[in-house]
Amino acid sequence: MSSYTSDSAVTSIYRRYFGEPTKYRASYEMPGYKVSAAGYGTRSVSVGSTLGVPVGSFRRTHSRYSSMSIPATSDMIDLSQAESLGNELKSIRTQEKDQLQDLNDRFAGFIERVHHLEQQNKVLEAEALILRQKEMRPSNIKQLYEQEIRDLRALAEECKSEYNSAKGGRDQMEGALGALRAKHDEERRRREESEGALDEVRKAADEAAVQRVALEQKVGSLLDEIAFLKKVQQEEIADLQAQIQSAHITVEMSVARPDLTSALRDIRAQYEVLAAKNMQSAEEWFKTKFTVLSENANRNTEAVHVAREEVSEYRRHVQNKTLESEAIKDMIESLEKQIQDLDERHQKELEPLQELIPELEKELQSTKNEMSRYLRDYQDLLNVKMALEREIAAYRLVYE
Template identity: 30%
Template sequence: MPLRRKQSSSVSSYLINGRGTGVGRGLTDPRMFGSLGGGFGGGGFGGGGFGSGSGFVGGSGGGVAGGYGGTFGGGGGGGVAGGYGGTFGSGGGGGGVAGGYGGTFGGGGGGGVAGGYGGTFGGGGGYGGSFGVGGGADGGFFSSSSISGVPFMLNEKQQMQSLNDRLATYLDKVRTLEATNKDLENKLKDFRTSKVVSRDFTLYQEQLKPLRDQIIAAIIENSRLALKIGNAQLAADDFRKKYETEYIIRQTVEADILNLKSLKEEYDSHQTSNNQEVEALKKEIEEMTKQHGQSVSILKQEMSGTVSVDVTTTESPDLKQILDDLRAEYEDIVRRNKKDLEMWFNRQVETKQAAAIQETDVSESSKIEVTELRHQNQSLQTEMDTLLVSKGTLEDNLAAVNDRYQMELHRYAALVGTMEGELMSIRNSITSQSEDYRNLLNIKEKLEKEIAMYRQLLEGVELGAGGASSAISGSVTQTTVVTKEVKTEVK
């Protein structure tokens, strides 16, 4: 429980009313302060048993504030003077430890531990100041040099002062670390609650919107041109296939025409040979007719030059008639052959002419179609060249736009990298501060453990002093009563 100065004042007032003889000496005798180094003060505990309240306050309170520099919990050193002094660690009562152990072990014997170990375990006769300095005003229960084991108590006092100094250093460090921790927590809280400043890219977006629309339009136009080019290529492939098919048909027709020409030449050769045969037959007929006339004339001459003798003989065949019949028969055969040959020739000629006319028509139509396809191919080639040029221009524009936007993207990426670096540094700072905070917590836990150990040590000393005070005479009872009253006031 923290010690309150108001209660200390009331206790001081009570002690002043009860024991007032040692006040002047406790506050004015410089030897008391010199012996304890700002401890409980010497003569303040003398006279009047427990020591004057003012003596206790003056000696002890000042001793706590000066010797210890502060209590365990940060309370006022003077609070110990008004209280028990041995309320070690309750609230800010660590000040009782200043100068030694703190508070009186026994009520009326005041000042106790200020001199080294235990106060005067007795009532009226105070312990008389600190060890080795002045005696009590009224002659204490013991003289200043009458207590045995003084070297042990002085050694205990030095250890206590050393522990007090270390504890004061630790507490200062703890307060510093707590202040630093609080500052870091405030910074962390501000960092968590503060919003990240975002940059306004509205102006850039307004500038980029028309460019983005142009890029989209260029992409759409490029797609449309690519579609047209694809359609033109497909049409060109179709026309190429048609051209190749028609070219094959033309080659086939030309081959047929060549075959028909060779066949016509063969027919012409046959006709020529037949005409020659007809001419040969005509010549043969003429030769035979001429020979027959000569034979007839010879026979007539022979018959006219001979004597006619009527001789009954069989009629001789009429050679003329026979020749005429033969001539007529051969002429008929020649006419029929000629007619058949002419008819066959005419049929062949008509067939070949019809085929030639048909092939000519097909060839002409093929030529016309090939010409048209060639014109279409040229027009499509020209259109494709134009589209390729337009495509190249659009690709150059697109590349320029992409380069420009790439530069903008790199710039934004660099900006983002810078911001990420700043954020990373902040995170690293937070991490290091968190690590420091954990280290401070560890140090604080170690200090708390050391304080607990120190408290146990002091409680052990207090228990030992309590055992010693039980061996004192009846004045101890009076002192105990006063001490209980002091505790009641403190609580």
């Protein structure tokens, strides 16, 4: 408040002794607008029209106080007061000069900032134009990526259908394999049954062979017994004949030779009949036993022959079943190997596709993120541009 009062007093004294100071007018011309200001003295500032020049030129003209009229009366002011008044006026002019210089410097800084902001605005407009062009182009890239993704999905579906078909073929092969395994189990069961029957036939053949050996031994013993009986019979006949001859000789010697010829013939005939009966009965018994044994031997031989034929048939059957079983095993191993090869091949074909799908999804997500970042940058640049335009409009209003 005190400074304002002193300034007013100084101004009134200045006006009392030196009159009204010459008004000045400062004009500032810029491309698109012009700023002018009026004050004491004369000030002129011109700015070049080319952007990038900080300040074109400053021209300042100080008009001196054209006339100073001092009253002639010595009773109004003395020389010391005039000197002090002159010093005050000099200080006032110095302050005014400093203030004007500071204002000119500030205005030059504003002009430079406006030029810098205009250049930055042009750069932002160029970047915004580039971003608009980029924003128009990504639609094609998006279509290309979508087409690529569709192609990959179609390829994945095709691989999936092939996998399903291969899986169906594998299921069919597994069904056929199950049927072959069931058939193999059935044939193995039959083989075991055949081997069991073969073992029974072998046991029967062994028993028949044992019986045959026993019968052969029995036939041998019977033949030996028949031979022994024949030998005993012959010895008995020889003894009887010897006894008859000795008795005949004794009778002839001791008796007066009665007629014993007929008696001896009768005895001899009786012994011969008895021997013939014994021989016939023995031969009949032997023939009967031999016939029975022969029939048993023939039956056992036929049974052994049949058993041998059955064994041979079972052996051929077992060999055939063994060959079929081996063939089925080979077929099963081949089918299992084919199934494993198909699984490995499809797994190898699916692995790069499964690895490619996350990469493409990641690349698509990266592209979307990049597009979002471009859009955010574009929006930020638009916001900066609008803020700069508002600031430039505010500066224009201030300048005008």
